[in-house]
Amino acid sequence: MTDRITLLRPDDWHIHLRDGQALSHTVPDAARTFSRAIVMPNLVPPVRDGQQADEYKARILAARPAGSRFDPLMVLYLTDQTSPQIIRQAHAAGQAVAAKLYPAGATTNSDSGVTALEKIYPALEAMAEVGMPLLVHGEVTHAEVDIFDREKAFIDQQLVALTERFADLKVVFEHITTADAVEFVMGASDRVAATITAHHLLYNRNHMLVGGIRPHFYCLPILKRQRHQQALGDAVVSGSNKFFLGTDSAPHAQHAKEAACGCAGCYSAHAAIELYAEAFEQLGVLDRLEAFASMNGPDFYGLPRNTDSITLVREPWTVPATLQFGEQQLVPLRAGETIQWRVL
Numbered sequence: 001m002t003d004r005i006t007l008l009r010p011d012d013w014h015i016h017l018r019d020g021q022a023l024s025h026t027v028p029d030a031a032r033t034f035s036r037a038i039v040m041p042n043l044v045p046p047v048r049d050g051q052q053a054d055e056y057k058a059r060i061l062a063a064r065p066a067g068s069r070f071d072p073l074m075v076l077y078l079t080d081q082t083s084p085q086i087i088r089q090a091h092a093a094g095q096a097v098a099a100k101l102y103p104a105g106a107t108t109n110s111d112s113g114v115t116a117l118e119k120i121y122p123a124l125e126a127m128a129e130v131g132m133p134l135l136v137h138g139e140v141t142h143a144e145v146d147i148f149d150r151e152k153a154f155i156d157q158q159l160v161a162l163t164e165r166f167a168d169l170k171v172v173f174e175h176i177t178t179a180d181a182v183e184f185v186m187g188a189s190d191r192v193a194a195t196i197t198a199h200h201l202l203y204n205r206n207h208m209l210v211g212g213i214r215p216h217f218y219c220l221p222i223l224k225r226q227r228h229q230q231a232l233g234d235a236v237v238s239g240s241n242k243f244f245l246g247t248d249s250a251p252h253a254q255h256a257k258e259a260a261c262g263c264a265g266c267y268s269a270h271a272a273i274e275l276y277a278e279a280f281e282q283l284g285v286l287d288r289l290e291a292f293a294s295m296n297g298p299d300f301y302g303l304p305r306n307t308d309s310i311t312l313v314r315e316p317w318t319v320p321a322t323l324q325f326g327e328q329q330l331v332p333l334r335a336g337e338t339i340q341w342r343v344l
């Protein structure tokens with residue numbers, strides 16, 4: 001049994017850092033192990049142009065622990081109003097590395113999202129031209145589509161056509177949760193990749209719903225049945241370079257999750273790489289963690305791999321029941337339970 005593993009320093013290709021006071025907790029947690037992070041733009045109001053991305057980036061940098069070189073990679077939030085000029089300017093000024101498609105109403109803070117894909121065709125053309133990746137929350141929002149089917153419906157109704165129409169556009173299918181998504185990504189061109197969260201590798205909907213409803217497992221896209229969890233495992237076991245690490249760590253205050261209408265999102269930044277190590281070990285492919293966590297992401301984005309490294313040791317520890325979250329508290333993934341790995 002391996003008790004120690006050293007990896008090139010990983011990056012997180014999908015994280016929510018939030019804003020304001022929360023940054024003093026979320027940024028150090030991310031900066032603890034990750035060199036870079038793709039910072040999701042779903043603030044209220046969202047990050048819609050290069051200048052807003054710059055301002056948000058400055059607030060994140062100000063929250064870094066002393067000496068940290070954590071590098072937040074900023075993302076624009078696409079709305080029906082996003083013009084090719086907004087894309088070109090932010091790209092030329094180096095203010096954003098990607099833009100994010102939230103179908104309106106699909107998830108937390110997506111009210112200003114895109115109401116119909118045709119509205120952003122000009123922006124997508126500009127992105128394809130300058131080589132800016134499109135990041136996609138891939139769920140349809142129609143009331144008549146079952147919440148467990150929304151990812152597959154998005155593939156069938158939107159993503160297949162989108163990737164055919166914009167064949168040059170790089171697309172990251174974010175936080176995939178189904179066998180259908182794995183199959184789609186595997187069969188798509190090398191311009192299409194996907195992030196996979198630690199929680200979707202480790203859990204399925206039984207963990208959320210059997211023996212009582214557990215709001216801290218509620219996220220979007222929602223945890224699916226075990227067959228889909230296994231398909232995500234198969235994707236990482238395959239070693240395909242189309243899959244890489246994106247935690248989707250998405251903090252909400254405890255009271256906002258433990259509520260009659262609780263928010264979607266799991267917080268994992270306090271133990272992200274450790275949870276992935278557990279998942280990969282359970283799958284019997286700890287040796288594939290480095291490519292997934294530290295190589296496939298930068299290679300896809302066309303950025304250099306990190307050159308320093310981190311070491312994980314088998315040294316079980318207990319996650320606190322709650323963590324400070326700005327002036328509030330949150331309940332992290334694995335709260336009060338044991339994690340097998342620790343970062344030296």
Ligand SMILES: NC(=O)N[C@@H](CC(=O)O)C(=O)O
Pocket residue numbers: 016042107108109137218219220221248250251264265266
């Ligand atoms: N994943 C979630 O359940 N929530 C995210 C939004 C998102 O990534 O869809 C959030 O911002 O809270």
Ligand SMILES: [Zn+2]
Pocket residue numbers: 107137174175220221
């Ligand atoms: Zn999302």
Ligand SMILES: [Zn+2]
Pocket residue numbers: 014015016040248250
């Ligand atoms: Zn997210």
